[in-house]
Amino acid sequence: MMRPVILCALALCLLLIPAFQAAAQDRGPVTNLPLPRFVSMKAAEGNVRRGPSLTHQIDWIFKRRDAPLIITAEHGHWRRVEDRDGVGGWVHYSLLSGTRTAIVEHDMLDLLARPTEGALVVARLELGVIARLEQCESEWCRMNAGGFRGWARKDALWGIGPDEVFD
Known part of the structure; x- marks a missing residue:
């Protein structure tokens, strides 16, 4: 009677292994x-190489x-990164910062006093402006751009995942 239970447990483990491997790969x-x-880029300039070492071509x-x-891979002190246009390569980790920033994707984006439609407009940001992210909720991010602080819709920014939230 114990064999069917052991076989079921073994089958369940075999089914779960791919899920654990996928989680480990994330x-x-x-x-x-x-x-x-x-x-974000910590340095004003950073060489982007074809592979993860100084011997690879810039x-x-x-x-x-x-x-x-966005970091897509790691190898030693090197990180494979891409920008908003999908252009990327390998950069040394010392050129990168954990400080969160985003690029404005819509021209004349309203920066609002509160995270609600119709709130007071604090500033309007041009396409391509880089802002420092301070907090992101499900639909809104609080950010600082050129000395102006306020809230913008997350879907108008590149540099934050659609489901990502942080304080």
Whole structure:
């Protein structure tokens, strides 16, 4: 009578192994932080290489401090990143910051005093402006851009996941 129970438990374990492997693959092998994840450029310039070492060719140079990037892979001290246009490569981790920023994706985006439609407009942000994220809720992010602080709709920004929230 014990054999069917053992066989069922074994079958259940075999079914769950792929789920555990997928969960393990969602974490970076070096940092154990989630992949993909957003970061920003700490440096004013950063070489983007074809592979994770100084011997790999430099394909281009990121030249925008605080630009949001998404990390898609890790290898030693190197991170594979992409910008909002999907352009990417390998950069040294020392060029990156955990400080969260976002790029405005809609021209003349209203920065509001409160996270509600119709709230007082604090400023209007041009397409491509980089803002520092302070807090993100389900639909809104509180941010600071050029000395102006307020709330913007999350779907008008690149640098924050649609389901991501933080304080």
